[in-house]
Amino acid sequence: METIELRCHLGVGPVVSGEALVTDDNFSARYDLDRIAGIFSRPQHKLAGQSYVGKIMVFNTAKGGVASAWMLHEMKLRGVAPKAILFNNVNPILAQGAALADMAMCDRFADGDVTRLIKTGDQVEVRPEQGLVTITRSSGRLCGGD
Amino acid sequence: MKLNEEEKAMHSGELGAPCRWAIEHMIQVGRFFDAPDLVPVTQAHIMADTESLGEAGVEFIEGLAAYPQHERQVRIPMITDPRGIDFCHYRRLGQTEQMASLERRTIDAFEAMGILMTNTCINYQTIMPPLRGEHLAFGDTGVVIYCNSVLGACSNFEGGPSALAAGLTGRTPRYGLHLDRNRRATRRYRVEFEPQHLADWGALGGIVGARVGSYWEVPVIEGIDSPPGSDEMKHMGAAMASYGSVPLFHVVGVTPEAATLDAVCDPSRLEAESVTHSDLEKFLARYDGKGEKVDVVVFSAPQLSLLEMQSLAELLDGRKVHRDTSLLAVTSPVVASDARRLGLVERIEASGSLVLEGMCFYQSYAREMAEANGWKRLMTNSVKLVNIIGGYGYQPTLSSMENCVASAIAGEVL
Numbered sequence: 001m002e003t004i005e006l007r008c009h010l011g012v013g014p015v016v017s018g019e020a021l022v023t024d025d026n027f028s029a030r031y032d033l034d035r036i037a038g039i040f041s042r043p044q045h046k047l048a049g050q051s052y053v054g055k056i057m058v059f060n061t062a063k064g065g066v067a068s069a070w071m072l073h074e075m076k077l078r079g080v081a082p083k084a085i086l087f088n089n090v091n092p093i094l095a096q097g098a099a100l101a102d103m104a105m106c107d108r109f110a111d112g113d114v115t116r117l118i119k120t121g122d123q124v125e126v127r128p129e130q131g132l133v134t135i136t137r138s139s140g141r142l143c144g145g146d
Numbered sequence: 147m148k149l150n151e152e153e154k155a156m157h158s159g160e161l162g163a164p165c166r167w168a169i170e171h172m173i174q175v176g177r178f179f180d181a182p183d184l185v186p187v188t189q190a191h192i193m194a195d196t197e198s199l200g201e202a203g204v205e206f207i208e209g210l211a212a213y214p215q216h217e218r219q220v221r222i223p224m225i226t227d228p229r230g231i232d233f234c235h236y237r238r239l240g241q242t243e244q245m246a247s248l249e250r251r252t253i254d255a256f257e258a259m260g261i262l263m264t265n266t267c268i269n270y271q272t273i274m275p276p277l278r279g280e281h282l283a284f285g286d287t288g289v290v291i292y293c294n295s296v297l298g299a300c301s302n303f304e305g306g307p308s309a310l311a312a313g314l315t316g317r318t319p320r321y322g323l324h325l326d327r328n329r330r331a332t333r334r335y336r337v338e339f340e341p342q343h344l345a346d347w348g349a350l351g352g353i354v355g356a357r358v359g360s361y362w363e364v365p366v367i368e369g370i371d372s373p374p375g376s377d378e379m380k381h382m383g384a385a386m387a388s389y390g391s392v393p394l395f396h397v398v399g400v401t402p403e404a405a406t407l408d409a410v411c412d413p414s415r416l417e418a419e420s421v422t423h424s425d426l427e428k429f430l431a432r433y434d435g436k437g438e439k440v441d442v443v444v445f446s447a448p449q450l451s452l453l454e455m456q457s458l459a460e461l462l463d464g465r466k467v468h469r470d471t472s473l474l475a476v477t478s479p480v481v482a483s484d485a486r487r488l489g490l491v492e493r494i495e496a497s498g499s500l501v502l503e504g505m506c507f508y509q510s511y512a513r514e515m516a517e518a519n520g521w522k523r524l525m526t527n528s529v530k531l532v533n534i535i536g537g538y539g540y541q542p543t544l545s546s547m548e549n550c551v552a553s554a555i556a557g558e559v560l
Contacts, residue, residue, distance in 0.1 A: 012174045030198065031537040042537065061360070063391060065534075066227075066285045067198035067509065069305020074202040091361040091391050092179065092322060093305045099174040100206075100307040 004135040006117055008086075011106030011128030012099045016083040020122040020135075021055040023047050024115040027085070028064030029071040029094070038080040056124045057082045058115055062094040069093050072101035084126045086114055086133065104128050147176045147319070148183040156315060162217025164210045168311035175308060176319030184317035185281050185324050187301075190220070191269060192261070192309040193227035193285035195509040196248040203306070204252050210310070211255035218259050220313035225264040225273060226256065227286045228449065228478075228506035235502055240518025241511055261313065265504035266478035267448045270297065271376055273480070278402050281324055283312030287393070288384035288448050288530065294394040296379045298402035300324045303361070303393055322361075323394055329403065331366035331396055331411040333358055338369060339423040343546040344381045344454075347374065348529030349429045351382035353421055355390030366396040366410050368418065373400045377451050384448050385529035433532045433544035435559045439470070441521040443554040445547065446476035446507040447531040454547075455485045455501075459493040461551040466498055468557030472519070473499035476507055499554075507531065512538040525550050525559060 025046040034041035038053040062068075072094070075081035084104035085094070098105035104126045111117055118124060123136040149169075155161055156169040172184060196204060211218055231241060231249040253263055264273055267286045270293055276282055278298030284290045285304050293299040302322040304312060312318045322328055335354055341347045358365050365386075374382075386392045396404035404410045445458060458475055467473045475494055477485065482503035485491045491501045508531060515521065516539055524540040526532060527550055532542035543559050553560045 010177055012178055031534075065287050065388070066193045066303055066305050067195065069307055070194070070198050070200070070203040073206065073307075074200040077202040089360070089362065092175070092302050092308075095178045096171075096175050096305040096308040099171050099178070105178075 002137050004137070006114070006133040006135065007110040008106045008131050008133060009108035010131045011104065012095065013084065013102055013104035013128050015125070015127050016056070016104045017123065017125035018054055018056045018083045020058055020118050020120055020124045021047065021050065021052060022058040022115055022118050022120045024060050026061050026063045027057070027059040028062070029068040029097070030064045035071065035075055035080065052082045053080055055082050056126060057085045058118050059085065059087050060115055061087055061089050062091045064093070066093055069097040069100065072097040072103050076101045076103055086118070086126070088114055106131065106133060147173055147181055153184060153317070162213055164213050164218050164314050167210070168314040171307060171311045172315065172317065172319050176321065179319065179321035181319035181321040183320055185320040186316055187281045187283045187312055187318050188222060189274065189276070189282050189284070190222060190224040190304070190309050190313040191227060191282070191284040191286065191289060192224065192306055192313070194252060194256070194306045195228065195230040196245065196252055197230050197509055197511050199252065199306070201248070204248055204255070207252060207255045207310070211258040220260045221316040222313060224261045224313035225266070225269055226261060227265070227267050227289070228509060229265050229504055230510045232502045232505045235500065238500070240515050242514070245511055264479070266480065267506060268380065268451060268478055268481070271380070271451050272478055281318070283309050283318040285309045287387035287391070288380070290393050291383040291387040291395065292380055294323055295383055295396065295401050296376070329394060330364060331416065332363045333365045334368070334411065334416045334418045335365055335421050336368045336418040337421050339426055341378070343527070343548070344377060345527040345529065345544055345546050346426065347378040348381040348385040348527070349426055349544070350421065351385030352389045352529045352533065353425055353429050354395070355386035355388065355392050357419070358390045358392050361391045361393060363392070364394050364396070365392065366398060366404060366407065368398045368407065370397050370400060377454055380448050380451070381529065385533070388530040388533045430544060433542050435523060435525070435541065435543035438523055438559050439557060440525045440543070440553050440559050441471065441523045442519070443471065443473045443525045443550050444476070444507050444531060445526065445528070445550070446474065447528045447534070449506060450475060450477040450481065452481050452484055455481060455490045455494070457547060458551070459490045461548060462494055462497040462499060465555050467554045471554050471557050472521070473497070473554045474502055474507065475499060476502045476505060479504045508534045508538070512540070516540060523559070525553055
């Protein structure tokens with residue numbers, strides 16, 4: 001097993017760990033999701049059809065209007081939400097939404113593009129208060145050219 | 147983050163639980179964006195349509211509204227963005243009693259907190275336009291981009307929870323557009339065509355917004371030599387914010403911070419990109435649909451000004467909307483009241499159209515309305531609306547107000 005530590009800006013929300021689901025696409029809580037079923041529903045989204053429930057999500061940036069600030073809270077209360085969301089850069093709306101929902105969220109990674117640093121399937125621990133994300137990955141995968 | 151004595155009292159809970167929640171929320175958001183302290187704001191404006199609030203959001207607001215009067219009261223004037231329901235017409239639109247009930251609960255909770263139910267996204271045209279340099283906590287991206295860009299005021303996009311926190315405390319974290327250094331232009335565009343009508347202005351906003359594509363970039367636009375009107379800037383800004391999450395733009399010689407190009411950037415370090423007539427044509431071509439049956443024509447997003455209502459009345463005078471097509475004109479309660487007094491509502495509705503007030507089409511359960519009414523092809527002059535409404539299962543067509551009206555009468559996209 002191999003562990004990699006990534007430094008990012010201080011985030012919001014609790015310490016969480018889980019399995020990563022990664023895309024270089026962007027994220028809108030309002031337009032990309034079927035929030036009842038817990039899957040990506042917009043056909044053009046790169047994760048269309050996949051479940052985000054309980055995952056550590058990794059995106060490039062956040063899109064969508066002011067309304068999405070309420071949505072993470074609503075998703076979390078229903079238990080149909082990701083555990084954490086990581087971005088290269090997030091906009092104020094979704095950061096505000098994470099603060100309301102008490103959902104882990106971080107962005108601005110020191111080592112570059114987070115959508116390339118983390119791979120789908122990685123075990124990831126997020127410590128928003130410390131600006132620290134730890135990846136645990138089987139060394140076989142590292143040798144495999146990842 | 148630095149707190150003064152009053153803010154510390156808020157944080158300790160001395161001023162009640164709502165205020166403590168609010169300041170704790172602002173500390174978290176402020177720390178996320180490196181805010182050194184809180185900045186006093188003069189007004190707050192909240193987007194809290196029940197479609198996005200959901201039951202959980204409504205319960206959250208009701209929870210705050212249940213505290214004693216002196217704890218739940220907002221400290222600064224606070225107004226609201228459009229709701230999801232026009233109570234006079236929701237049944238006709240296919241909206242349900244459950245939607246209306248959620249809406250009533252939200253209104254009761256907001257009113258208990260001292261929030262004015264203005265239900266508008268054109269408050270800068272109708273309620274209290276901010277001044278240059280005034281710090282605000284405004285929701286609705288179209289409102290924020292207009293107030294920042296056209297009026298020179300200072301606001302970030304404040305989602306519902308953050309706007310509520312600002313209303314309760316009279317402050318917001320000092321980051322983003324509250325800091326002069328973040329208001330300088332970082333992208334430069336030269337417009338090489340003359341927009342002919344509001345849909346063209348919206349398209350220009352959409353093109354620039356899509357190219358900028360970030361909350362943290364500021365475009366400056368050259369080539370618009372005389373000031374267009376407020377409605378033109380309204381459509382351009384709303385589209386730019388919608389396509390690019392952009393909260394501020396400058397137009398050289400037009401907007402207050404950009405009397406000259408040099409005032410907002412170092413021109414020798416920022417190369418201009420062209421926006422050409424062919425870019426405009428390509429943009430419009432994405433929202434075509436000529437010859438197809440049109441189910442619903444919508445003027446909304448942003449709500450119509452009194453002058454847009456007048457234009458619409460003039461276009462509809464003496465004409466009837468096709469029996470298989472609906473025409474909806476959505477405006478604010480203030481404009482609707484004036485338009486009624488001036489006979490504009492009667493003239494618009496004589497054509498078989500419907501004037502809706504205090505709501506906005508896309509945040510009014512648009513998917514459910516489509517299902518209830520069998521609407522698929524939607525025609526509008528709002529670029530913001532065509533960008534959003536595809537996500538709700540509609541096929542959008544963009545055109546001028548004049549052609550939208552003509553198509554509503556013909557029953558097909560002309």
